[in-house]
Amino acid sequence: MRTALGGRGGGPALRESGLEPDVRRACSTAALDRYDAVVLGGALYVGRWHREARAFVRRFAGEMAERPTWLFSSGPLDRTADEKSIDPVRGVAEAARRVGARGHATFGGRLRSDARGFLASRIAKTSGGDYRDRDQVRAWAAGIARDLQTIGV
Template sequence: MRVLIVHASRYGATEGIAERIGAILCQHGLEATVKPVQDAGDPTDFDACVIGSAAYYFHWMKKATNFVRRNYAVLAERPVWLFSSGPLGTEAKDAQGRDLLTVTEPKEIAEFREAIHPRDHRVFFGALDRNKLGFTHGLVFKLFAKPGDALLPDGDFRDWNDIAAWACNIALALKASADGAASSHADVRGVLTSQ
């Protein structure tokens, strides 16, 4: 079973998550191809897709949103999983006590749920290295994130166990549907040959 894993990543954190998901799917015997969204091409040749984007200012990156919108018809008829890489820090809740992974869901996800019915969308903690930031993000960081600031803390907060567990579930779901399809084909063959 061929799985396309697409990522939109500004500084590499989301790309790292996509690569890890790809490695885990391969370990489970699936044929996983990991591509940056600008090189992803047409998902028609794949049986399933995993699409992830970094979150900036409460949104997916535009190129990831455009990829999903451009491929609505193809994605709607395949199993699709979405993920976002965003919140930083070690706190599970925000200042109002709300679950951080829920409140940071990027704005596009509701639209995507309606349009393509993904099997799941997950927000993963992200990573930020202030030395790598481009001019505009660097400026935002300087203006709004003082050292020790809870809003944009510097560091790698990706939870590899959480990411691996999610990827394992994708692999198991895909293998179960492939096995189901194979056994129903075998049933049909059995019926046909017994006639």
């Protein structure tokens, strides 16, 4: 089986579960016919999902709806994503409905303290740091692997 998994971190957990994830950038996926399931994620910028994730949904919504699909977002530059489940932003919630996603998770993000750009450098001054929790990502991916096994994919 093949799983398109946008984003890093979950790939090893799926592989450990006997699946064969193909981890690639959303914009470098030409077609979904060789995939049995899709996990698509992207960072959040000013309340919106990464544009490549949005473009992926615009392009493949129909095919995603025909396959088990999960979505994730990464963003919060604090520990909130470790402490509680964070709902998807509106656009991601709409995408989840559109493709019939089986689940969504929000993970902590990372912003280097020397980030460039007007907004990024301002945010970095107060909130720069690495808030990614790889164990949390692995646990979520392991849950996906279990669900796929349950439904026989």
